[in-house]
Amino acid sequence: AQKVTQAQTEISVVEKEDVTLDCVYETRDTTYYLFWYKQPPSGELVFLIRRNSFDEQNEISGRYSWNFQKSTSSFNFTITASQVVDSAVYFCALSEAGSNYQLIWGAGTKLIIKP
């Protein structure tokens, strides 16, 4: 069965530190998509990235970077030089072609950036 595990419930760092949020997934599908969403205190889910199962290239967007490794079924998210505005809950999610692309979510990691 498909599953997404975010083992880190809460992470607290001081501003400007780098931080990595872990995500491990399980799927039997060969075609699947991985996502990261940010949920600030306002509650809205903000899309950060989508990756398909055939593209293992790492991606960098400003201070954000993602490391997709099929060999370990992981899709980790790193924030470089963290800022207070990065404080939020971050969710990793999986969707499979065989499941109508519904999103299977991890439990989320609460990230606290202290000034």
Next chain:
Amino acid sequence: DTGVSQDPRHKITKRGQNVTFRCDPISEHNRLYWYRQTLGQGPEFLTYFQNEAQLEKSRLLSDRFSAERPKGSFSTLEIQRTEQGDSAMYLCASTLGRDGYTFGSGTRLTVV
């Protein structure tokens, strides 16, 4: 197009009352999803529409829940005889398929 709109943003209701939420997706998106999120948890899938057809419904959804998407445009989610356990954030998302989903701001339901 300003994204996915949900109405109302907040709803407080007494136990046993019926409530209805509305979602207006991005107009060209044919797929629409409802999710429920309780405090400290990730969202849980409730139901899915492709155009006007409801193609999947979670086993989490009791008979008190019903959703519609007439004409394949906006969608409504109705909860009958609300219970305190129904208190949650109800999220709507739309997509064309494999692309990133666009979520609405959600409707926060509090059953007292």
